Amino acid sequence: MLAGEASGDILGAGLIAALQKRYAQVEVVGIAGPRMQALGAESLFPMERLSVMGLVEPLKRLPELLKIRRTLRQYFIQDPPDVFIGIDSPDFNLGLEESLRSAGIPTVHYVSPSVWAWRRGRIKKIARAVDHILTLLPFEADFYREHAVPVTFVGHPLADDIPLDVDVAAARKKLGFSSDDQVVALLPGSRGGEVRLLGPLFLQAAKWCHQRRPELKFVLPAASADRRQQLEAQIAEAPGCADLPLTLLDGDSQTALAAADTVLIASGTATLETMLMGKPMVVAYKMAALSYAIFSRMLHTPWVSLPNLLAQRELVPEILQNDATPEALGAAILQYFDDPLLQDQLRREFGELHQQLRRDASERAAESVCRLLASREAS
Template sequence: MTERVRIGMVVGETSGDILGAGLMSALRKHYPDAEFCGIGGPRMLALGFHSFFPMDRLAVMGLVEPLKRLPELLKIRRFLREHFTEHPPTVFIGVDAPDFNLTLEGHLKEATIPSVHYVSPTVWAWRQGRVHKIARSVDLMLTLFPFEAEFYQQHQVPVEFVGHHLADAFPLEVDQLGAREALGVPADARVITLMPGSRSGEVSRLGPAFLQAARHCLEQDPSLQFLLPAASPDRYRQLHHQLAEFTDLPITLIQGQSEQAMTAADAVLISSGTSALEALLLKRPMVVAYKVAPVSYAILSMMVKTEHISMPNLLAGRELVPEFLQQRAQPQALADALMHYFKNPEQTQALTETYDRIHRTLRQNASESAAAAVARLVEKR
């Protein structure tokens, strides 16, 4: 290509900044002199990205906060639409932030600007009707998981599965002894790691149940030790307060170091979310629990179309690991599921072998794969 390549990108939070920076670096291998502009985070800025607005202006969560910020968000999107329409980029890439990016991508696609969305919204799980808006809005969807690509193929949306950056970052072989040494855990200990979540509400709902489950496990095996990593200083204080009623447990509360705490474990009791994917990549047997407010669950249960909610089971297409939702997340049931791994080592070994196959499937050099897909779209245009 003779003219200079200009690439528009918009990310809305830290995870998008990580993906965006990786994609920028990979795209520069195709277009060494490319210019990047839009909205980016600190990792992207360090690579020369020109951001028209701070990334944190898009980082809103919940139901009320986005409504309060709606006028500002609409103003930002209008500016981007007008800028990219008047100064058309070679390609526009929206990274996650679907509520913001998909509408912008649709406007730019109408203006014949190639439009890419990187990271599928959970359209395969709920509000599946959104796929029609996605089809109108993007020239290419880039997915992190293969089952997502299959969903878009069924709906005739151009798609490429590019893999997950965490699968690239996590080694295939896990150093459990090294993690135990770093945490001061004996090499021959039997260890369960408890991970009740990173948000206050999650820890409030799951923390006591996880600690009671640990007590039931200890009744079955008094030699057990427990690790409890806290996701932040606030969660550390919250968990420390909960532990006041469980002074009988041989448990170590840790600030951060969740990856090492999972690696050191023989089994993990975990809330559903990204951490469950991390536990899979670390080849840890796990039991997944999920609890939300009753009203939220009633709404979600009517909308969600998938049989499973945890990423290991979604990736396997079957119940690979036990899931306990809402009222089923009882301490004794969680404890029995955890102890099943210790009592059935052959099944546990088979599980880790399945984890390894999934890890290798997701390990696609995601940034380079995404960049190559974008380059093919550009060259086709």
């Protein structure tokens, strides 16, 4: 089992726990984060070595990444597992899966690459690389069925974990906010590169909003100790931001989201978490100019955020790259405070999407893996 970043570690841990219910003994080896390791997974390399963002940036680390993949391929071919499960990280995992499948090892890919959105030609490689693919979102499974790739829609573990009714009062009490406070959560991402590009922008957007609504308060969860240090430096350096009514947290993003009225957030998995928490949001993103130039030309969908993709229409504003200015982000945030009916409508629609994704994902994923193993044994 191989996870390349924190979200994959969460999925992997859930799948390991579900497999352990079905088998008396489960040995997991590959690349694992702390949650997977806590359940007994052995990590042959630090997971952080695979966490690279963008299109151009991974090229700088390509020799190291290729060496890791070669080592893993040799390791698993010499000591074949019952099944190899690649969790997300498609650019790394699919090549490894293809090699292992050619060597007779059953392969599962957990989390669909965004092949329906860009680089659609990858569907041919996916078909060669995997015996089965597990998708978190329903429209992804439809795409694979159209291309005759064995697939199971398992739902999303976050939809299982997050309650349908979030306890806002408890979250606000924990963070020291009153029920009357107007709170904006800022989530500029979990990777250093994301925070480098989005952190100062989000802080300036908060400043812009606060100048117009001095009653606003802000909460900013740092994904790790390194991100906290990075954010603290940005707060100190950003003109006029040191005096913002800003609560900086160590992790605890769900508490920050639960306490917030609205959220300014980087595009990514966290937008799904925010939707499941029922929070109106403004989605923003920036990447290196060359990466964005390549990415934007390859995109086959008008949306990038998961709420909009799930709804297949624009539920929440997406403000990207050069359009992402403090003024544009700030105006979109304040629109929610000016229009309570819009907030209520979004919460209703988010609740409906939450129900669609609430499928006991880890158990369904484990059941699919078990069926694959059983079919291989029968043949």
